[in-house]
Amino acid sequence: MNLLQAASSGIDTFNEIRDVLIRMSELLQSSGLRDWARMLTQIAERSDEGYPAIRPEIRRMYGGMGSLNDIVLHRDGKVLKYENNEFDALRERLYALTRD
Secondary structure, eight states: OOHHHHHHHHHHHHHHHHHHHHHHHHHHHHTTOHHHHHHHHHHHHGGGGOHHHHHHHHHHTTSSTTSGGGOOOEETTEEOHHHHHHHHHHHHHHHHHTOO
8 A cells, every 4th residue: 555545545434533533423313312413513613633633532431330331222211223333333333443
């Protein structure tokens, strides 16, 4: 891979991270989890700071009680099966994209 391809790959990865964050935020918002939605949107909007600036913040959301891993989407007391399946896939993808 040449330098141009490597740079392009990095940009593609960063764009995908931003897209994943935005979609996750939409799902959270539709489930009434506005604080989480706002947090993910704010991180996505900070894309001009670059990957090294937002990566640690993303990774911190995965640990401990009340983390991103604990979220279950629901509305009117009902678990949202399809939305949770999509959210789980996005959560796993985001984790993979931000690995060292």
